[in-house]
Amino acid sequence: MLSRGRKRRAAAALFFLLLIAWAAAPWVAGASVPAAAWTAAETPKFIALTFDDGPRRSTTTALLDGLEARGVRATFFLIGKQLDHNEDLIRRMDAQGHQIGIHTYDHVSLTGLSRADFDAQVALTRQKLMAILGHDGFLLRPPYGAVDEAVRKNAGCPIILWSIDPEDWGDQNAAREVEHVVANARDGAIILLHDIFPASVEAALTIVDRLHAQGYLFVTVEELFAARHIPLEAGEVYREACP
Ligand SMILES: [Zn+2]
Structure with a gap:
């Protein structure tokens, strides 16, 4: 194995x-x-797994173990207030080649916030991640996908949404989530899951195995867009990198 x-x-x-x-x-x-x-058979198909709302020690650890065993990189949009006491997990994500992004400090909608309140959610989380990892370059995923002009203006980095959402927070049924994602998988898609649920971790690893068998390569969000020569720009919103 x-x-x-x-x-x-x-x-x-x-x-x-x-x-x-x-x-x-x-x-x-x-x-x-x-x-x-x-030829069609040789054309690579890329897809990105993204995980919101973590880290959570138990489930995120299990996910990192499973991704490592499969040689797969993903992208994690982290909650700032969950970084304390999970620094080792964040460093492991980074060392394994996963991409790390910001999902606000308190998991709040970013629309309608003052600049100061926006910074207390995004800039503060960015500072904490920089202190842990020693580098910047973190993408932003606003909770609920809520974006307005102020969010775009204040982001200071690309805003990454998604194109496949099995709503794994609902019934937390791994088999149903797998079928939803596999049925909707396409080259350039971005899959949304949450690494705080055991069922989502189970689903993610099964999705990797099923889509590997279909010839998909799992890459980070940045790699997904780079492969399509699509530049990621600050304040712009991206949902997928379909050709
Ligand atoms: Zn979220």
Whole structure:
């Protein structure tokens, strides 16, 4: 199981590196790989798993274990007030290559807030993450997907929403969530789950296995857009990177 996971991870990593090289230097691909050489079967399909409302020690740890065993990277939008006493988990996410974003300090809607109140939710969480990880570059996912002009203006980073939502907070039925996501999966999609529910962790890992079998590669949000040559810009709202 482990060696199969390692092989798969190594193959996925190599493939992704080649793809990044191709994306970064399209003239190289143009010179050496005729467009006609990319048959439908070979065209890579990318998809991003995103998790909101964490970290929660029990469920987030189980999820990180499962993603690590599968060689998969995801994106986590974290709650600022849950960072204390979970610093090791945040560092592990970062070290495993997952992308980290901000989901406010108290899980509040960001619309209608004063600049000071906005900063108390977003800038404060950003400062805490920078103190833990020693770098910036955190994307924003506003709770409830609530965005207005002020949120866009104050964000200071790209705003990432989603395109597949199995509403895992509802019945917390892993089998139903898996079927919803697999049925709606498409190249460039962004899946929304919450790593605070055991059923969502179970669903996420099954989704990875099912979509791996369909040829999907799981990447971070930043990698998803980079693969499509779509620049992410501060204050802009992104839901998916479909070709
Ligand atoms: Zn949320």
